[in-house]
Amino acid sequence: MWLPCPAPMIRRPGRALAMTEGRVIITAMRTGPPLAAAATILLGAAAAVAIAQTARPKLHEDLPSPSDRPTPMIGSGSGNPAAFTAGDKLLPRPAVDRPASNPGGEPVLGTTGFAADRHTTMQPDGNTGADATLHYVSVFNPDVLPFKRMSALDGVADDYTLKLAHPALVELTVGGTTDKTRDRFWGSVLVHLSPGQDVPLPSVAPDMRILSYEVKPAIPVRFEKDGADNFYVRSDEASAAGTYRLVFLADADAGYFAPSLPTSGRFTPRMVATATPPELRPALPPKVAQAAQRTLRKLGVDAEMELSFVFNRLVHYFRAFQPKQLPPSSGDIYRDLIDSQAGVCRHRAFAFMITASALGIPTRFVENEAHAFVEVWFPERLWQRIDLGGAALRMEVQGADNKTLHRPRADDPFDKPPEYKRNYTQLEGDIKGLTQQQLADKHKTLGQSPPSGAFDAGPGSGSGSGTAGPDRILPDQNLPVVKPDPRKQSPVLAVTLADEQAFRGAQIHVEGRASVAGKPLADHAVDVFLAPPGRDGSGSILLGRAVTGADGMFRADFAVPATVAPSAYEIWLSSTEDAYFNAALSQ
Incomplete structure (x- = not known):
């Protein structure tokens, strides 16, 4: 009974x-x-x-956790945790529903179509005017909008085509213990599986770890990634057929989202190149390298200068690109973009990658269905996300309902010309699919609201997916x-x-219920x-923590x-x- x-x-x-x-x-x-x-x-x-x-x-x-240190995880007893704390928010586990239908038109990874496939090459184009409407699909919570990693490219061909330098896949271990140096994320995607088929999986960072996952209908899966840290999921089961819901808990190095330069002494680009692991060292074809050296002379920088001066000069130059028509083609698309300073996100990221690579700085071109940006590798700091901005009339976001937007632990320290501050990557302009509260929370300073990676910051005043107070x-x-x-x-x-x-x-x-004033209390953590x-x-003995749903109920x-x-x-x-x-x- x-x-x-x-x-x-x-x-x-x-x-x-x-x-x-x-x-x-x-x-x-x-x-x-x-x-x-x-x-x-x-x-x-x-x-x-x-x-x-x-x-x-x-x-x-507040009482400390059994390990005498705070933890962001809220256990459910099995599988994914019930929730975790992210700054002043409590983020419940996404529902793992059998995907019998897809009325919202959510992209299905593993099929062809918008936001569902991965590019393994990129050829630069001459359409340098402002984009019309960008469409972005949210799959993470907190959402790294618009910086989801769907395709990362780290090689360059003679004709400027960007490609994968090391496409071989390695299997990833699932699990691990998160800590204060890492930010946590929920991922929720639809995937079309068939036996032995690698399905592209979006990520938040190159070093993303999958701590736990659930698949419905239940089926064994494994995770892999290539040399540019593009992630994949696959099932080798003979019964794998059709569309599945995959919900996973991931974490990533917090420093990736808050870029900075090495601080342990004087660094030059040449010192960065010397400290770079062999597998990450950029290799440009001679013709491409020659064109890039011309750009370095134009900008007045070289590999022997102070890294902070050189890198700020590069970032400022590419962030100041404008959406405008290219002059008549010279036959060299890279030189045309550099000399005219014309282009949107993909042109900026493409040209930046070639220019920084010529200095010996490992650089990747990263894109999703709405935006392109770069990743650079520095000693001590490892991979860093660098946004160069873009230009579009508007951006429409799908799937961000009831989510919070990721807040890095530090502000971007690099130069921000006026053109950059007004672009959609700063969530300025015509942004649809986000509430005013989501936008307001994102625009708060770190003094007004804690970063997403802080899980022992105490209660806050934000809204969204709930507010996390003391541990228990x-x-x-x-x-x-x-x-x-x-x-x-x-x-x-x-x-x-x-x-x-x-x-x-x-x-x-x-099972239990939380209510207030006679009404269901949703997204409330209950020990x-x-x-x-x-x-x-x-x-008493703590069994774990559950989170109430929209009906104020938990079942765990x-x-x-x-x-x-x-x-x-x-x-x-x-x-x-x-x-x-x-x-x-x-x-």
Whole structure:
């Protein structure tokens, strides 16, 4: 049978409050060693009873995680975590629905069509006027708009065609432990799988790691990438056929999104070239290298100058390109673009890659369906994302509903001419598909709102996918009382379903509800505990954290610790205080 959880209330001194008590029984695993006479751990009684008490559970401030350091992950017991914190936002796991239909027209990776395929070559063109309407498909949360990596090219042919220098694929290991030096992202895509077929997968950064994933319908998959860090997913199962939903948790080096130069002493471009690993060293055809050296002379830079001066000069020059018609062709598209300073994002990124490569700086051309930019490699800093801007009448964003926009940990330090500050990559101009709140949050300074990678920044004032407060609270009567803030609303938490019996080392299913003022409270983090009965939550054991959906409900499976003693336990829920809501215990 299903039993309700206890309904403790926040203690107000001098008043005795009633609590309904529900229990669940925990037993040893059937395959494990016998536990004396108690072979079963019961977590619940056959009926709930009301008891009167004078001592009430108390709420307290943030507790460290078991490893004594904060963690952004909010466990669900299996597969992907239920959510993670990103700055002042709480980002729930995307739904893993069977893709029976695709009414929204979401691109299906592995098929031909808009935003679904990967370019393995790029030939520069002479259409240097402003683009009309750019269409960008959001697949990550936080969204790196408009810097999703779909195609990265790191080689140049004699005719200026950009290509892959090292197309061979290597298999990637799934899993790992994230830390404060890395930013975290949800990815959610539709993929068309067939046995042994490599399907292009977008990424947020060259060193992106896939920490966990879910596929529906369930099927084994593996992940790979090539020498330019283009990612792929594939299934070798003979039954792989059709469209699948892939949801994955990823992280990446935070420094990639906040570019900077090496700081451990004086660097020149030649020193960068010397420190570059052999597999990353750029190799230009002689004719291309000769044209690029002419550009370096035009800009007044060379490989022996201070790196900061040289690189700022390059960035400023290419960011100052304008959308205008090219003069009559000289027969050399690179020289035409350089001499006229004409072009949009793809022309800037193409010409920058060739110019920086001539200095010995490893550089890649990176693009997606809406934008092109470059990546450069520096000692100490490794790959850095460098945006050179673009020009378009408008940009339309698909799939960004209820998402937050990624906020790097530092501002771009390079020169920003006026032409660059007004372009769509800065989310200026006619941007459709984003709310005013999303745009406002993105434009906040780091002093006004924390970066996306900060997971111990405390509560914030943003909106979007929820607000993350302290890591957790614990029901324990021996802890100090936290008085509710009268300016904030107080949620009501309740368990609606729970397994009446569970086994050590196995899963227990718990469902619950969060509401405020009688209405469902969505995107709210709820901690789930086991506690010995009749002790007001003292000695509780954290099972994990769940996140409510749009209906205010959560449904989650949690791992029962293998070390828990066979006994009867109460199930408790709690949620932390944040910018809008007081802390709460289950009711």
